[in-house]
Amino acid sequence: AQSVAQPEDQVNVAEGNPLTVKCTYSVSGNPYLFWYVQYPNRGLQFLLKYITGDNLVKGSYGFEAEFNKSQTSFHLKKPSALVSDSALYFCAVRDDSGAGSYQLTFGKGTKLSVIP
């Protein structure tokens, strides 16, 4: 079975500082990994994904994530936080082995607050 953990319910960071939102995963095969952002009363917006290749993935709005196979992690990062980055962030995983291949498993979400 596949699973995702986002260990922090909330992350607070000062505007202009770097931010990290943590995600660890568990799958049987190779992981497909995704990050989404959700603003209040809106649908989820896709930020970036890792399927294969370079471990550092760059996405929308200046976000990037680093795939670490040995630590089974896929942390979301941004060098300089903006107040407008304040939102709910979801990590998601899919197993490429075919087990439950239609199901994208989401973490519980991390609320990011960027303080002016």
Next chain:
Amino acid sequence: SQTIHQWPATLVQPVGSPLSLECTVEGTSNPNLYWYRQAAGRGLQLLFYSVGIGQISSEVPQNLSASRPQDRQFILSSKKLLLSDSGFYLCAWEGLAGGEQFFGPGTRLTVL
């Protein structure tokens, strides 16, 4: 470009009333379609997915049902709503198996 629509945006229904939420996708063909429920602004629960017309798979047993009458149309229904059906319902489409999913704007359902 592809777009996904959901309606209504908000809905307030009494307990025991029927439900019909609609999701349509434009600009793509034969997408995989998904219904999720999000409670209390947090985790997403997969309710149904469909890989083609008339093909529905249910992930969680409940009093909800789904149908896919057309390639790009996905409907979530209930014959009798429960208080516990309140939540934020999200539809999503996926163009390639294993690829990212794209979400609609959601429907906020309140059952009173």
